[in-house]
Amino acid sequence: xxxxxxxxxxxxxxxxxxxxxxxxxxxxxxxxxxxxxxxxxxxxxxxxxxxxxxxxxxxxxxxxxxxxxxxxxxxxxxxxxxxxxxxxxxxxxxxxxxxxxxxx
Numbered sequence: 001x002x003x004x005x006x007x008x009x010x011x012x013x014x015x016x017x018x019x020x021x022x023x024x025x026x027x028x029x030x031x032x033x034x035x036x037x038x039x040x041x042x043x044x045x046x047x048x049x050x051x052x053x054x055x056x057x058x059x060x061x062x063x064x065x066x067x068x069x070x071x072x073x074x075x076x077x078x079x080x081x082x083x084x085x086x087x088x089x090x091x092x093x094x095x096x097x098x099x100x101x102x103x104x
Contacts, residue, residue, distance in 0.1 A: 006038075006041045008024075009050065010025045010046065011041060022038055024036045029061075030063050034065065034072065036064060040064060046062060052091045053092070055090075057080060058078055058081070059079045059080075059081045060090070083096070
């Protein structure tokens, strides 16, 4: 069986010797989340956030939520662990941006 790779540091899979185990370790840490399914990875914002963010010490929490009673998606809560502030936009920490050296 061919599996699509998931490019996310929180995705874990074990297919060794016939095993078929997959999990999202970020969602697994959240006991208040709905159950994770592999299909959620296809629309999950976490890999994009990790690539685009200017925050080098970002801390994420993810939860599976249900929209309109049927659609499930991953919602992300982000904090800059360096400055201890909640990030409205996980892609941008204003305090990290202010500390970054200016190109000139």
